[in-house]
Amino acid sequence: MLSVLLLSLAGITALTLGKPDSALVPKAVLSSQQYVAEDGAIALRASLDESVADLTGTATLFNEGRPVSADTVLDKVGNVYQKWRGTAVLEISSGKMLAARGENVPLTAIDLGELSRADGLAPRMVRLENGQTRLIILALLSWKGQPQQLLVASSTLSFPGVDLGPGRAIGVVDSTGRLLSTHGALDGDRAREQLAAFAKTAARKGRQHPVKAKAPGSGGYTGVSGHLTGDTAGDVRTVGGYATLAAPQPGDTTTASDLGLTVVTQVGVPAHASQITRPAFGLAAAGALLLIGGLAVVVLFGTVQRPLIRLFLESRRLTRGDLARPVSVPRAGEAARVGAALERLRRQLQGDPADAAGPAVRKGLGARALLALCAVLLLVWSIPLMLLLNRADSSVKVPDQIVHDQRARTVTLSDRVRRALNEGHADLSAVAALIGDRTSSEDMKKVLERTLQEHDRYQSLYVLGADGRILARAGHSPHHTAGEGPSDQAIEVTGEGGKKPVVTATAEAPGRGGAAVVGEFRIEFVNALLGRQGMGEVRVVDAKGRVIGADSGYFAFEKAPSYLTSLLAGKRAQATVQRGGTVRVAAVAPFDGGGAAKSLGWSVVSWQPASGLAIPEYSLQNRTVLAGLLGLTAAAACLGWLHIVVVRPLRALAGQAEALAAGDRKTVLFPRHHDEVGAVVRSLELIRQQLQGQPRKRDGGSRTPAGVGRN
Structure with missing residues (x-):
């Protein structure tokens, strides 16, 4: 088995370490393009879903209030959300346009007669005459005693941020x-x-x-x-x-x-092929393995396997009664001890006493020492491959495209977080604009509960009066200090010293004497936005460099790693390769753009070790380490198996054979395994039984040793 494994490993080594790298573009660069496309798909999907949810949610809030004009609907929608290219309100029964804003909405794509179908209000894509495509979103406006109206918005298939x-x-x-x-x-x-x-x-x-x-x-x-x-x-x-x-x-x-x-x-x-792979290295490593492995196999074959087979044949000969020839005793080790004991037993079967001197056993390396010697030989090949050869040092070349992509993806992620917070504040503004008409706490609570169900970004929503009294709430208990009125900050972070940061958005409710709608974001919602393949570690840090959110475990308000300090101090989006003990690709992107979240001064920072990228230097290092690990595994598995199955039973066999030759006739011998060592043990048991019968035969007057035939 060891021979087969080493031969296979030599072939693998020659092919993997000696094969030139013909790839013109590193695999890491190709994988990075996949990740960039995934980021774009996530951004587009989130934008379209958010647009649909915002329009339908806004229509629901209008439907629960008093009837308003079409112009009022579009004005409020336009004031809260600035995301649609065009909006319009139609009267369904007559098809008359009641109001419109922005670019012309392609109304010809809407069949008012099919709105009652199950999928009648489903969004649809429309291709304009100029070749551009628009996503048309529909929502019903329905008040008791008035004709039903259709709220329509058109959106582009763009990639926000x-x-x-x-x-x-x-x-x-x-x-x-x-x-x-x-x-x-x-x-x-x-x-x-x-x-x-x-x-x-x-x-x-x-x-x-x-x-x-x-x-x-x-x-x-x-x-x-x-x-x-x-x-x-x-x-x-x-x-x-x-x-x-x-x-x-x-x-x-x-x-x-x-x-x-x-x-x-x-x-x-x-596009240019890597020149770091040297075919001669793979062939040399494979040749060295064949030489060292062949030497180890020869040592094991000559000092363990052949002497053991010889002992097996000699013991079988003695049990058959062939006592004429002396036992062929191996040169040294446990096999020599067993051979010497068999020779003494042969003489005892011929009538010699148990205390008669046997052949001298020459000192030499035992089976365990031989296994250790073979292990050292194989480690001489494996350890350098694992720890020394083909190391990628701090001068490793990181493709420029990887650095550009790390920066671009970090900027995209930063904008995604900023927009998500802005969307959350815009939702609160829409609720605040419509909640002013509701005077009872029960009505306000219903609006808050519906908003909480439609948007999973909040953990708590409540209406806070100017005197600091909570007028209505939904969700978890708010982190609000009694008596404190609404904050004058659109979005702020509190909770320092606690287990989680508390991100709170506030939108004033018009016409309610300074009352405001307050929403507390789930920090898990922010953290979920940061999970991206191929970006490594991602953190959201505030203006003081403290961690607010992350894609993996962190402590709230802990300081960002020290090796990011200079990067965060730049106050602009950038990426760099940090060299030293660990080569890293790091990038930072401060919040850039408008909206309520701009005032937070947050930044998104990401970094990953270059060793995790599939670039040629590290790929060669990984293959070299793998070859060393395979060699170590083959040596440990085969030599460990030999020690457990052969060497340990062989050492026990040597002791049992010497005890039997010294006169121990009472201890029953039984084999541990059905192999050559076990066969010798079975032969010794038969010899023990024969020696036990010798005294009884002598008492009967016979001088012939048991087991010896007459001519």
């Missing part, structure tokens, strides 16, 4: 492979043709089932995603990624994920 970085293009593809919208660097016909080719490939691959499209148990993105490789022009190769719009949880569906859309990206990267 997605940072593309230099030279990247991104597009949205439908299920047929047609590009619905494009953004970014698309200079020249070649770039547009390549993106169109990527779009068709992405649409075809996107039709797979998400579970079947990835390796079993791989996890990661819930939809279908991957990377693409395009043409090469000079020393630049076009690569890209794709990702279908998918719900946050596997198996779930959302409005946006049901549209059958796929996000595709492309970027040009330098």
Whole structure:
């Protein structure tokens, strides 16, 4: 078994360590394009779902209040949300447009007669005459005693807050492979043709089932995603990624994920083969393993296996009564002790006394020492591969595209967190604008409970009076100090010294004497936004460098790691490769843009060790370490098995044979395993039984030793 394993490992070593790396683009760069596409798909899906939820939620709040004019509806919608390209209100019975804002909504795509169907209000995509695509969102406005109205909003298929970085293009593809919208660097016909080719490939691959499209148990993105490789022009190769719009949880569906859309990206990267792999190294390592392994096998064969087989044959000869020839005693070790004992037993079977002197046993290495010697030989090959050879030091080359992507993805994530907080404040503003008409606490509580059900970002919602008294609330008990009125900050963070930061948003309710609607965000909601493949560790830090949220375990308000201090001090989005004991790719992105969350002064910072990236230097190091680990495993498994199954029973056999030769006739001998050692033990038991019968035969007058035949 050891021989087969070492031969196989030598072949693997020659192939993996000696094979030139012919990849023009590192695998880490290709994987990064997949992650960028996933970020774009997450941003687009969240934006579309949020738009649908906001419009339908706003319509529900209007429906529960007093009837208002169409212009009032659109004015309030426009004041709270600035996300739709165009809005309109139609009277369903007559088809008359009552009010409109922004660009013209493509009303021809709406069949008012089919609104009563189950899917009549489902969002739909419409292609305009100029080739652009709009998502049309519908919601009913219904008041008792008045004709039903239809609230319509049109939205673009854009990527809010997605940072593309230099030279990247991104597009949205439908299920047929047609590009619905494009953004970014698309200079020249070649770039547009390549993106169109990527779009068709992405649409075809996107039709797979998400579970079947990835390796079993791989996890990661819930939809279908991957990377693409395009043409090469000079020393630049076009690569890209794709990702279908998918719900946050596997198996779930959302409005946006049901549209059958796929996000595709492309970027040009330098293409040149790595020169770090040396075929001679793999062949030399394999040859050394064959030499060392062959020596170890020869030692084991010559000092353990052959003497043991010889003892097996000699013991069988004695049990058959062939006592004429002396026992062939091995040279040294436990086998020599057993051979000497067998020789003494042969003479005792011929009539010699038990205390008669036997052949001298020459001193030498025992079986355990021989196994240790073989282990040392194999460790001489394995340990250098595991710890010394092909090490990637601090000068390792990290592809520039990896650094650009780390920065772009961190900027995208920062904008995603900022927009999520702004959306939460906008929802509170919408509730505050409509709650002013409700005077009873019970009515206000119903509105708060419905808002809490529709949006999982809050853990507590309440209406706080100017005197600090809570007028109505829903959800968990609020972290509010009795007597304190509404904060003048739109969003603020409290809870320092506690287990969790408390992020609170406040929106004043017009016409209620300084009262405000207050919402406390779940910190788990913020943390869930940070989970991204291929970004390493991600943290949200405040202006003082304290951690507010993270994608993994952390302590609230703890200081960010010291090696990020200089990066955070820059106050601008940037990425760098930090060298030293550990090579890291780190990036930071402060909140950039408007909205209520801008005043927080937060930043999103991410970092990951370069050793976790699939770049040539680390890939070679990992393969080298793997070869050493396989060698160590083969040695430990085979030599350990030999020690347990052969050496330990052989040492016990030597003691039993010497005791039997010394006159111990009472101890019954039985084998531990059915192998050569066990066969020798069985032979010794037969010899013991024969020696026990010798005195009885002598008492009967016979001088012939037991087991010896007459001629």
